Amino acid sequence: MVQNLQAVSDSQSEQVRESAASGQAYFDRIMAEDSRIEPRDWMPEAYRRTLVRQISQHAHSEIIGMQPEANWITRAPSLKRKAILMAKVQDEAGHGLYLYSAAETLGTPRQKMTEDLIAGNARYSSIFNYPAVSWADMGAIGWLVDGAAICNQVPLCRASYGPYGRAMVRVCKEESFHQRQGFEILLELANGTPEQKQMAQDAVNRWYAPSLMMFGPPDDDSPNSKQSMAWNIKRFSNDELRSRFVGMMVEQVEVLGLTLPDSEIRFNEETKMWEHGPLDWNEFREVLAGRGPCNAQRMERRREAHENGAWVREAAAEYARKTAAWSAEAAGVAS
Ligand code: BYC
Numbered sequence: 001m002v003q004n005l006q007a008v009s010d011s012q013s014e015q016v017r018e019s020a021a022s023g024q025a026y027f028d029r030i031m032a033e034d035s036r037i038e039p040r041d042w043m044p045e046a047y048r049r050t051l052v053r054q055i056s057q058h059a060h061s062e063i064i065g066m067q068p069e070a071n072w073i074t075r076a077p078s079l080k081r082k083a084i085l086m087a088k089v090q091d092e093a094g095h096g097l098y099l100y101s102a103a104e105t106l107g108t109p110r111q112k113m114t115e116d117l118i119a120g121n122a123r124y125s126s127i128f129n130y131p132a133v134s135w136a137d138m139g140a141i142g143w144l145v146d147g148a149a150i151c152n153q154v155p156l157c158r159a160s161y162g163p164y165g166r167a168m169v170r171v172c173k174e175e176s177f178h179q180r181q182g183f184e185i186l187l188e189l190a191n192g193t194p195e196q197k198q199m200a201q202d203a204v205n206r207w208y209a210p211s212l213m214m215f216g217p218p219d220d221d222s223p224n225s226k227q228s229m230a231w232n233i234k235r236f237s238n239d240e241l242r243s244r245f246v247g248m249m250v251e252q253v254e255v256l257g258l259t260l261p262d263s264e265i266r267f268n269e270e271t272k273m274w275e276h277g278p279l280d281w282n283e284f285r286e287v288l289a290g291r292g293p294c295n296a297q298r299m300e301r302r303r304e305a306h307e308n309g310a311w312v313r314e315a316a317a318e319y320a321r322k323t324a325a326w327s328a329e330a331a332g333v334a335s
Pocket of ligand 1: 053054057058059061062065066092123124125126127145146149152153213214215216217221222223224225228234238288
């Protein structure tokens with residue numbers, strides 16, 4: 001009996017090894033063809049973990065990222081501005097939901113991802129730990145932060161994991177509208193009174209360096225980039241994307257009639273890359289360690305919102321239970 005069980009177990013592990021070997025061959029072929037992996041396909045565990053890490057961090061960023069702008073909805077200077085800002089903040093919630101759904105297809109429930117965030121065990125983008133202190137910050141966030149997001153996320157539309165790439169297509173379309181609305185806020189202020197122009201310039205000065213840091217640490221200090229690029233998740237390195245972003249902004253800032261607070265921006269003809277002045281990577285590390293200007297406040301608000309939303313989750317679960325019970329009952333009556 002024991003021998004039979006041993007034989008069954010040996011043959012099962014043999015099957016697992018065979019399916020892993022053929023799964024790996026399939027996965028390697030998909031990578032070589034630059035094609036897509038879908039949720040039910042075999043994938044290496046490390047690939048799955050990397051995707052859950054990146055997609056859940058991205059989802060958390062969208063949700064936490066609602067806070068700095070939601071803070072200005074009640075103080076928007078006109079009804080039109082209020083309506084636009086509300087639509088933008090709602091879009092960010094939608095992005096969070098697409099991304100949590102994409103991450104769930106990898107086998108990690110949204111509840112677990114949320115619990116990790118609430119417990120302070122998950123990352124979200126460094127940028128959302130800076131305060132939005134004036135109305136012009138709504139312009140700078142839209143122009144610089146959403147601009148950086150577009151630069152980073154357009155290549156992610158081609159990410160090798162199907163649900164992530166498809167979610168990013170929709171996110172990027174909406175981010176383009178967000179960037180335009182930010183640019184337009186700054187343009188109006190820059191063409192307003194001298195005080196308004198100064199307010200716009202101050203906002204650009206404060207958000208410029210943090211938005212460059214959104215792309216992550218310099219390539220030499222980016223432990224995940226190489227593998228993520230080999231797996232066709234990331235298509236460009238952190239520094240390549242940062243350089244591209246600087247090139248975009250340097251042109252657009254002229255249209256605004258403002259300046260970027262960086263006298264070292266230049267195009268390097270040899271490397272064909274835009275270069276910028278030094279960034280304070282110590283500050284970046286501090287923010288990542290939870291010691292940025294708003295980390296504590298952002299987390300406190302997120303926990304509060306989660307607790308206040310408990311009744312919605314309970315009501316939705318109860319509705320789902322009752323609907324399933326009614327369907328089962330109706331099926332019983334019909335048969
Ligand atoms: N902030 O090896 P690296 C938005 C972490 S939402 C915090 O280069 P990777 C928007 C990194 O996670 C914007 N942490 O990592 C929303 C890693 O730590 P772990 C969010 C950062 O993954 C509302 C370590 O540093 N966008 O746009 O290859 C309103 C080493 O880094 C940051 C996304 O999430 C950072 N800035 O590259 C408006 C895009 N940078 O995980 C706008 C998707 C790095 O090993 N994500 N770290 O503990 C990505 O493209 C990549 O994950 C990153 C980092 C470029 C961010």
